[in-house]
Amino acid sequence: MLPLFAMTAVAGALxxxxxxxxxxxxxxxxxxxxxPAGLLGPLITMVPLESCTFEPERGLMDxxxxxxxxxxxxxxxxxxxxxxxxxxSSPGGLGNLDSGGDSGTYRHRPLMPWLLLxxxxxxxxxxxxxxxxxTFRLSTHLVRRGAPREPFVCVDNYTALxxxxxxxxxxxxxxxxxxxxxxxxxxxxxxxxxxxxxANRLARLRGAxxxxxxxAATASVFGPGYRPVFVTTLxxxxxxxxxxxxxxxxxxxxxxxxxxxxxxxxxxxxxxYAISPPIAGxxxxxxxxxxxxxxxxxxxxxxxxxxxxxxxxxxxxRVVVIVASxxxxxxxxxxxxxxxxxxxxxxMLEAAQMDGAxxxxxxxxxxxxxxxxxxxxxxxxxVTYAFFQVFGTIAYLTGxxxxxxxxxxxxxxxxxxxxxxxxxxxxxLVLFAMVLAVTAWQFRATGRRVHYGA
Amino acid sequence: xxxxxxxxxxxxxxxxxxxRRRGGKWYLHVALSLICxxxxxxxxxxxxxxxxxxxxxxxxxxxxxxxxxxxxxxxxNDRDLGGFMVNSAIxxxxxxxxxxxxxxxxxxxxxxxxxxxxxxxxxxxxxxLMMPTEISILALFEVTHDFGISGxxxxxxxPFLASxxxxxxxxxxxxxxxxxxSEAAQLDGANPIQFLTRVxxxxxxxxxxxxLVIEFxxxxxxxxxxxxxxxxxxxxxxxxxxxxxxxxxQGQLYGPLMLGALIASIPPILVFLAxxxxxxxxxxxxxxx
Numbered sequence: 116m117l118p119l120f121a122m123t124a125v126a127g128a129l130x131x132x133x134x135x136x137x138x139x140x141x142x143x144x145x146x147x148x149x150x151p152a153g154l155l156g157p158l159i160t161m162v163p164l165e166s167c168t169f170e171p172e173r174g175l176m177d178x179x180x181x182x183x184x185x186x187x188x189x190x191x192x193x194x195x196x197x198x199x200x201x202x203x204s205s206p207g208g209l210g211n212l213d214s215g216g217d218s219g220t221y222r223h224r225p226l227m228p229w230l231l232l233x234x235x236x237x238x239x240x241x242x243x244x245x246x247x248x249x250t251f252r253l254s255t256h257l258v259r260r261g262a263p264r265e266p267f268v269c270v271d272n273y274t275a276l277x278x279x280x281x282x283x284x285x286x287x288x289x290x291x292x293x294x295x296x297x298x299x300x301x302x303x304x305x306x307x308x309x310x311x312x313x314a315n316r317l318a319r320l321r322g323a324x325x326x327x328x329x330x331a332a333t334a335s336v337f338g339p340g341y342r343p344v345f346v347t348t349l350x351x352x353x354x355x356x357x358x359x360x361x362x363x364x365x366x367x368x369x370x371x372x373x374x375x376x377x378x379x380x381x382x383x384x385x386x387x388y389a390i391s392p393p394i395a396g397x398x399x400x401x402x403x404x405x406x407x408x409x410x411x412x413x414x415x416x417x418x419x420x421x422x423x424x425x426x427x428x429x430x431x432x433r434v435v436v437i438v439a440s441x442x443x444x445x446x447x448x449x450x451x452x453x454x455x456x457x458x459x460x461x462x463m464l465e466a467a468q469m470d471g472a473x474x475x476x477x478x479x480x481x482x483x484x485x486x487x488x489x490x491x492x493x494x495x496x497x498v499t500y501a502f503f504q505v506f507g508t509i510a511y512l513t514g515x516x517x518x519x520x521x522x523x524x525x526x527x528x529x530x531x532x533x534x535x536x537x538x539x540x541x542x543x544l545v546l547f548a549m550v551l552a553v554t555a556w557q558f559r560a561t562g563r564r565v566h567y568g569a
Numbered sequence: 570x571x572x573x574x575x576x577x578x579x580x581x582x583x584x585x586x587x588x589r590r591r592g593g594k595w596y597l598h599v600a601l602s603l604i605c606x607x608x609x610x611x612x613x614x615x616x617x618x619x620x621x622x623x624x625x626x627x628x629x630x631x632x633x634x635x636x637x638x639x640x641x642x643x644x645x646n647d648r649d650l651g652g653f654m655v656n657s658a659i660x661x662x663x664x665x666x667x668x669x670x671x672x673x674x675x676x677x678x679x680x681x682x683x684x685x686x687x688x689x690x691x692x693x694x695x696x697x698l699m700m701p702t703e704i705s706i707l708a709l710f711e712v713t714h715d716f717g718i719s720g721x722x723x724x725x726x727x728p729f730l731a732s733x734x735x736x737x738x739x740x741x742x743x744x745x746x747x748x749x750x751s752e753a754a755q756l757d758g759a760n761p762i763q764f765l766t767r768v769x770x771x772x773x774x775x776x777x778x779x780x781l782v783i784e785f786x787x788x789x790x791x792x793x794x795x796x797x798x799x800x801x802x803x804x805x806x807x808x809x810x811x812x813x814x815x816x817x818x819q820g821q822l823y824g825p826l827m828l829g830a831l832i833a834s835i836p837p838i839l840v841f842l843a844x845x846x847x848x849x850x851x852x853x854x855x856x857x858x
Contacts, residue, residue, distance in 0.1 A: 249708035391790035
């Protein structure tokens with residue numbers, strides 16, 4: 116384990132140097148401040164695990180999970196120290212925490228702010244931080260409801276999810292990524308400035324391939340038990356978010372046109388936002404009912420084919436869940452895109468029109484870029500919705516079936532917890548990692564902008 | 570970008586534009602009417618089914634049936650939807666008002682006080698934005714169980730009485746108010762709580778309205794937590810209670826199920842429609858950075 120500690124300490128030093136330098140500060144100071152975080156960070160996970168993953172009788176899979184946990188602890192500590200440390204040591208770096216200086220503040224009441232913060236801090240500590248720590252503990256134990264003992268099982272609850280295998284759908288994007296990376300490198304070398312944007316296009320392609328490869332790599336690490344759950348979560352989430360955003364933006368563009376009665380249209384479009392995910396599930400449960408549902412009746416009137424039964428057909432079941440979720444979230448998306456479209460400069464659009472830009476060019480080069488912040492906000496809120504709230508829709512609509520086709524991460528967590536709560540806790544932390552990955556991607560893409568969304 | 574300014578600017582521009590382009594947009598009206606029809610169709614269909622019995626429904630009659638009162642009897646008297654709705658209402662009101670109250674106090678502390686360790690507290694709250702409750706909901710069950718409140722109204726509401734969203738919504742709003750407000754209040758001898766109730770809250774109705782809508786919907790629509798914790802039927806909330814109207818396999822009565830779903834949606838829709846304007850304004854202001 117000692118070489119691992121040395122590696123994370125060096126990683127911390129390198130990250131600290133890079134971060135401090137990018138802020139225009141001394142790289143050496145950054146390295147000295149962040150290296151200890153890399154050295155001590157792994158203890159966050161290794162102490163509670165009692166380093167059990169590196170005991171001699173443990174298998175290769177346990178060692179691998181242990182290494183990931185080790186690196187995870189180091190990464191959390193390095194990120195925290197680097198972020199907070201840089202914010203403290205660079206002037207004005209703490210966001211706008213102190214904007215406006217001290218004018219207008221209450222000065223001679225040292226106890227008052229703590230009294231005001233006690234309710235918020237107590238509830239966050241007791242009902243959010245503590246359960247998260249407790250989830251880590253549960254995930255390393257065998258916990259059966261009503262059982263008197265909760266034996267420590269090291270990382271068995273995690274290794275139960277795993278079973279890596281090399282699949283074509285991982286190899287193909289990885290190979291394509293390699294080709295694109297090399298091609299982008301070559302193209303940049305030979306790029307004639309201002310003449311072609313092949314290099315830029317290749318870089319964008321490379322970005323998309325990186326996401327694809329990471330997702331495929333993650334999927335190929337999971338074993339036969341959890342992989343379908345992961346894939347289902349991906350399908351339901353990307354379907355809900357991508358189609359929902361595209362349709363929502365299209366409708367928002369229409370309803371933002373200066374026409375009479377647009378506030379009536381807006382209200383008619385937006386109110387399904389108030390309906391709950393379980394009730395969306397109930398509505399579509401009846402609409403798509405295989406015997407009596409109106410959807411099948413309409414489908415069979417309009418087309419020569421028979422509609423499959425969504426309670427036995429895996430593909431249709433997923434489609435119906437996605438349709439129900441899009442229907443429910445569309446109002447929220449439209450609401451925010453309308454607000455964003457009011458923000459697009461009309462002078463700029465009129466100028467573009469005079470210069471001969473057609474409607475598509477105006478949309479592609481002016482409207483879409485100015486909506487980027489709102490798009491990121493909506494992606495994150497809708498992904499969060501798909502991860503956690505679609506559970507209610509699934510519960511009433513399909514119950515996770517047919518044969519697990521709509522059992523997403525959250526549904527599976529609740530399902531496996533009836534046996535061993537530790538399994539559910541391990542699944543929860545895998546989902547937590549997915550949430551953190553989305554958040555990190557958003558941070559990277561939007562700079563340090565934080566959206567205090569719902 | 571400054572959304573509020575953009576909104577006011579748009580409002581000023583609208584009359585001129587309308588005058589120039591009134592009429593001649595029939596295709597937009599057709600497209601939007603179609604879209605609205607599709608988006609409202611599930612609920613319109615639900616309203617029709619809610620008045621029908623199974624025989625009428627299976628015939629795909631798109632007219633009002635004659636079983637509305639029978640369905641209502643099943644939903645209201647037989648399955649006691651009213652009792653579930655009362656529990657939901659109490660839960661949603663406690664959560665939304667509680668979150669607004671803790672958020673107001675936290676916002677006041679963050680903006681109008683300078684105290685040692687302020688940035689630690691700030692990060693402590695900020696980081697919870699990345700910690701969804703559902704991640705640790707199994708452990709939260711154990712925690713409330715240890716406190717002996719699991720399954721009670723206290724257990725349903727107390728864990729949700731504070732959030733980073735509420736604290737930062739008000740922090741952001743207060744920070745954008747002019748600093749001389751609190752100077753004037755201090756000269757008048759107002760203590761912080763008087764300053765909050767007499768100056769800040771009257772200036773925050775839009776943000777407060779937005780937060781109350783969001784959190785009321787959050788509370789009313791909460792499903793997983795009551796499903797996991799509430800054992801007693803009489804303590805159950807409507808989102809979980811509706812399951813008593815659903816049957817797997819044969820014997821499903823569609824009319825009562827749709828009627829129950831509709832009745833359970835009336836309170837959140839009314840709250841949303843009544844507070845739609847402050848909701849939009851409050852959110853525009855909160856995002857105005």
